[in-house]
Amino acid sequence: MMKVIIEKLVYGGKGLGRLDDKVCFVPYVLPSEEVEVRITKEKKSFMECEPVEVLKPSPDRVEPPCRYFTYCGGCDYLHIKYQKQVEIKNQIFTETLERLGKIKKIPLREPVPSKPDLHYRNRVQLKVKRDKIGFFKRESREVVNIDSCLLLKEELNYALEGLREVLPFFGFAPLEVHLHSSSEGQMTARFIFRKPIRRIPLGLKHMRAFLGEYLEGFGIYVREGAFPRRVSFVGSPFAYEVAGDYKFRVSADSFFQVNRFQVENLINMVEEIIRERQPSVVVDLYSGVGTFSIPAAKYAQKVYGVEINPYAVQDANHNRKINGVKNVTFNQSPASRVLEYTKKKNPELIIVDPPRGGLDEETIRAISSIENLKTIVYISCNPSTLARDISILGEKGFELQSTGIIDMFPHTYHIESLTLLEKLR
Ligand SMILES: C[S@@+](CC[C@H](N)C(=O)[O-])C[C@H]1O[C@@H](n2cnc3c(N)ncnc32)[C@H](O)[C@@H]1O
Numbered sequence: 001m002m003k004v005i006i007e008k009l010v011y012g013g014k015g016l017g018r019l020d021d022k023v024c025f026v027p028y029v030l031p032s033e034e035v036e037v038r039i040t041k042e043k044k045s046f047m048e049c050e051p052v053e054v055l056k057p058s059p060d061r062v063e064p065p066c067r068y069f070t071y072c073g074g075c076d077y078l079h080i081k082y083q084k085q086v087e088i089k090n091q092i093f094t095e096t097l098e099r100l101g102k103i104k105k106i107p108l109r110e111p112v113p114s115k116p117d118l119h120y121r122n123r124v125q126l127k128v129k130r131d132k133i134g135f136f137k138r139e140s141r142e143v144v145n146i147d148s149c150l151l152l153k154e155e156l157n158y159a160l161e162g163l164r165e166v167l168p169f170f171g172f173a174p175l176e177v178h179l180h181s182s183s184e185g186q187m188t189a190r191f192i193f194r195k196p197i198r199r200i201p202l203g204l205k206h207m208r209a210f211l212g213e214y215l216e217g218f219g220i221y222v223r224e225g226a227f228p229r230r231v232s233f234v235g236s237p238f239a240y241e242v243a244g245d246y247k248f249r250v251s252a253d254s255f256f257q258v259n260r261f262q263v264e265n266l267i268n269m270v271e272e273i274i275r276e277r278q279p280s281v282v283v284d285l286y287s288g289v290g291t292f293s294i295p296a297a298k299y300a301q302k303v304y305g306v307e308i309n310p311y312a313v314q315d316a317n318h319n320r321k322i323n324g325v326k327n328v329t330f331n332q333s334p335a336s337r338v339l340e341y342t343k344k345k346n347p348e349l350i351i352v353d354p355p356r357g358g359l360d361e362e363t364i365r366a367i368s369s370i371e372n373l374k375t376i377v378y379i380s381c382n383p384s385t386l387a388r389d390i391s392i393l394g395e396k397g398f399e400l401q402s403t404g405i406i407d408m409f410p411h412t413y414h415i416e417s418l419t420l421l422e423k424l425r
Pocket of ligand 1: 255256257285286287288289290291292306307308309312333334335336353354355
């Protein structure tokens with residue numbers, strides 16, 4: 001056993017300390033804590049450790065309110081006061097931009113914490129192995145069986161309980177079950193299998209008896225590459241979300257922001273930027289079900305949404321109608337083909353909200369060659385790729401105006417942020 005003093009936490013959730021001048025990473029610790037550790041992996045330049053005992057605890061340490069914590073890989077920060085978690089994320093975010101983005105003076109906005117910070121998730125991807133349902137153990141593919149999760153809204157925990165009774169009806173267990181419970185009290189479920197199943201053992205009525213009255217429908221899916229492919233659907237695949245003045249249909253296969261308490265805040269922040277600038281044309285890349293395109297249409301003459309997922313595009317077109325918006329068009333396409341849509345449209349403002357990989361080279365090239373483009377609103381769920389992209393866009397003449405985190409994922413290491421870039425003239 002060895003003693004380590006934790007210098008800081010790093011992206012990914014672990015603490016960084018030093019053992020014999022070698023960097024070591026320790027999970028479930030806090031800055032300035034003295035911890036007794038066991039080495040679990042030794043590499044040339046660093047070591048992985050696990051904490052055995054916290055010898056000098058930080059005043060920001062709390063008793064984790066979950067009995068699965070450290071065993072289940074879902075949460076990283078349940079041992080830290082929520083306010084301190086936000087402070088730590090803010091610091092990691094800033095350091096990542098400085099180090100990877102080579103940004104010297106960061107115009108940082110105040111972070112936006114989640115209120116409340118528990119039971120915020122409106123969707124969950126549950127892993128299944130034989131009779132176990134839950135999440136992967138930390139850094140493992142072993143499933144931790146859980147009764148309920150503090151991050152999930154109550155309806156999802158209720159459905160999780162019912163799933164235990166549902167799964168034996170299927171001939172063999174699915175790999176995963178995805179549940180979405182909307183702000184309007186509707187739920188959809190996706191059962192993802194390795195191979196197609198011959199027969200669906202339960203109808204909607206019986207499935208509702210187990211998962212809850214509010215179940216709109218459930219689908220059978222087959223895993224193909226990274227994405228599940230829908231094979232069949234029983235009942236309706238649609239649930240409706242309301243955020244502020246807007247209503248969104250979100251089908252079982254579309255993305256929607258995970259934290260039900262933060263969606264409206266994020267929309268308001270994007271809306272404010274567009275209201276201040278009143279651009280004539282806006283392009284919303286990675287537009288999903290129209291979460292930002294539809295609010296943007298209030299202040300722009302014309303908005304174009306670009307989204308690769310056909311289900312999300314169908315939802316977005318429906319959402320355009322139910323929100324009474326006429327000046328938005330949605331295109332089903334990869335973002336990299338953005339120039340095809342924008343060459344003639346020439347937007348002054350672009351919103352981008354890419355997956356964790358950030359913007360690819362082709363998309364950045366296409367964005368930076370738009371003649372009229374003045375403003376980029378970049379919503380990111382990965383500070384490392386954001387830092388890289390800010391740096392590349394900086395070389396193309398877009399200057400960082402403001403950036404800051406909006407905590408979408410309390411108790412986990414994940415960092416969501418909103419960044420504003422403007423073209424230097
Ligand atoms: C983080 S979500 C954001 C969605 C939306 N802006 C929202 O806030 O609800 C990313 C979206 O990008 C879409 N997407 C992923 N890769 C894409 C690509 N290469 N081109 C266009 N859209 C893509 C996904 O289907 C998903 O809807």
